[in-house]
Amino acid sequence: MTVTDAPSANPTRRSRTIARVAAVQALFQCEQSGDTAETVISQFIRHRRISSTASFDDGHIPDADLKLFQEIVLGVTRRQDDIDAKLSDVLPEQWPLPRLDPVLRALLRAAVFEIGTDTPDRIIINEYLDVAHGFFSGDEPKMVNGILDTLSRRANDGNV
Structure with a gap:
């Protein structure tokens, strides 16, 4: 089954949040393994059982909005150079992108x-703040x- 074959006709807020968490994990896996986004997406569907019938037991990811999951993972990998340039432009000088924790980078x-x-x-920022709090207990969510917030303001001002 591919992501586009999976049902996500009426995704809920929770299903989108779960898709974002799964996307961060998949992007981390892409970077660490060197596998393509397509390969990792397929692995997540087969082995992590991203579906409405899965449960969090044994590392499964239930109820994820599969379309959003795929859009994020594929979109990030296709636009990574542009995304990294935007991030590098706003990161503190002492924290260049390669120095960041790989999960934080993803x-x-x-x-x-x-x-x-x-x-x-504002919804995107809040969602990813929640995701950050799930992965980190230090200052990373503030970062x-x-x-x-800076990138959002720049985008809304037309400076990105």
């Missing part, structure tokens, strides 16, 4: 990909908030 890339889409930026 999270920021996914969020930057979604900023400026049909979903309001995510600052970076995404």
Whole structure:
């Protein structure tokens, strides 16, 4: 089954949040393994059982909006150079992109990909802040908030 074959006709807020968490994990896996986005998406569907019948037990990801998951993973990998340039432009000098934790890097890339889409930026920022709090207990969520807020303001001012 491919992502586009899977049902997601009326995704809920929860299903979109789960898709974003899964996308961050998939982007991390792409970077660490060197596998293509298509390969990782396929692996997630087969092995992580991204479907409405799965449960969080044993690492499965239930109820994810599969279309959004695929859009984020494929979109980030296709536009990664542009996304990385935007991130590098706003990151503190002492924290260049390669120095960031790879999960944080994946999270920021996914969020930057979604900023400026049909979903309001404030929702995107809040969603990825929640995701950041799920992965990090330190100052990383504050950093995510600052970076995404800056990029959102720039996008809305036409400076991105």
